Amino acid sequence: MTSSDVVIVGAGPAGLKAAVYLGRAGIDACVVDEYPVAGxxxxxxxxxxxxxxxxxxxxxxxxxxxxxxxxxxRLLLHTSVVGLSREDDRWQIRLSGADGNIEAKAVIVATGASEVPIPVPNWTLPGVMTVGGAQVMANVHGVRPGQRGLIIGLGALSFAVAQELAWANVELAGIVLPPFGPPFRWLGSVDEQWSRLVHWMHLAPIWMRPLQPALMRPQWCRRIMAAAPRRGLAVAGTRLRPNVRALRIVGDDRVQGVELVPCQGDAEPSGKPWVEPVDFVCLSGGLRPVPDIVKAAGAAVLESPGGLYDVPVSGPLGETTAPGLFVAGNVLGIEGAQVAMAQGQLAALGTVCWLTHSPDRSLEQERAFLAELEEARRKTLILFDPAWPEVQCRAEQAWRSRGESH
Structure with missing residues (x-):
């Protein structure tokens, strides 16, 4: 068994930023990540x-x-954390493979988020991937996901990746609604999916932006979306097709197309189905935090139906209800990388205060880092889900309530 003052779980934006702060403070730290490359x-x-x-x-x-x-x-890559427990005032971090265990005084969990796929019929065919998978193929590995694709699912990630694929000269047939039925109820009704579009109007062509006030009114939003041409509206380098729904993916041994049908909200199809020829499909059901290791460590987590909005109860420096356990990044809620890095700084500051047993922490530095966090949020281009600010507000209230009760 090896030991370290701090173990950071996750080498993404939050984890790396926290590691830089700790390193500059001369703190002995180890960053563990399951992937072979940090970032x-x-x-x-x-x-x-x-x-x-x-x-x-x-x-x-x-x-x-x-x-x-x-x-x-030090960085310990291609290694998974498979267990986390506290024994004799030390954290025991159990690792996969031959790397053994690490004992640490404090832990920063920066495990980020995972994609939520949409189980469209025949989604096991080669050529079906999550929208994030297509992003990695194009931007990280420089590989085209295919010649012509389709994104199933309306969401911020759909538009962001569609634009990135367009910059990579990858053709898309558009962004369409997922199938209708019990497996997709967590996405909300079509009206609810349409109403979320107002939060991404800055991605739309300039001529569409004056429609924002109308889209904020459900009855007008429904009329505008239902009246959109079947070929869609130009947005983010592709075409948003808000009144077209995917029924199933078509193909024998690989993706050859997607069966689509026109629709008017949650009502029955409003026309005949057809097959849109594509050779790859991106499923976009959004992102969810990964607080599993926080739960395993015994820290309080604010839970939600289906687990899509589960977040740790945490303080302003990422401190949790478990002693010496801190959190940062998308495990706190889905936001951009710059927000995650600001949270990483705050968690690192909190960790240093914990290690030095300093009740009078650096309020000046804390205020500066909190100001950086708010500035990062102000400049963010994409609100991934309009529900997140409310969820984070409830988590903050839970933390304050805990402090008042003590």
Missing amino acids: GRLLGQRYRQRGHWWVGRKVAQELLDSLSACPSV
Whole structure:
């Protein structure tokens, strides 16, 4: 068994930023990640922000360059954390493979999020992938997912990846609604899916943006979406087809098309189905935090129906209800990489305060880091799910209520 002052679980934007802070403070830390390359979702992100390119791979490399100047931090990649428990005032981190276990005084969980796929009939055919998988293929490995594809599922990730695939010269037949039925109820009604589009109007053509006030009214939103042409509306380098629903994926030994049908909300199909020829399909059901290891450690988690909005109960520095256990990044709720990095800094500051048993933590630095977090949120281009601010507010209230009760 080896030991370390701090173990960081996850080498994504939050984990790497926390590691840089700890390294510069001279704290002995180990970053564990199941992937062979550090960077997490940073590696696949690329977009234009206020006239400039924001390239996640470049940001990840800058963080790794900073870590190379921190001899007190080591990376342990291609290794999974399979258990976390507290014994004799120390955390015992159980690892996969031959790496054994690590004993640590504190742990920062930055496990990020996982994609929620949509179980469309025949989704096991070769050529079907999550929308994030297509993003990694194109942006990380420089591989085209196929010649012509289709995205099933309306969401922020759908539009972001559609734009990235367009920049990679990958043709898309559009973005369509998922099938209707019990397996898809967690996505909400069609009216609810349509209403979320108002949060992504900044991605639409300029001529569509004046429609935002009308889209905020359910009855007008329904009329506008139902009246859209079947070939769709130009958005994010592809076509949004809000009144077209996927029925099933078509093909024998690989994807050859998707059977589509026109629809008017949640009512029965409003026309005859047809097969749209494509050779790959991206399923986009959104993202969910991965707080499993936090639960396993015994820390309080604010749970939700179906587990899609489960988040740890945590304080402003990422402290949880378990002593010496901190959280940062998308495990706290789905936001952008810049927000995750700001949260990583805060969790690292909280960890240093914990290690030094300092009740009078650096309030000036805390305020500066909290200001960076709010600035990152203000500048974010995409609100992944309009429900997240409310969920995070409830988690913060749960933390404050716990403090008041003590």
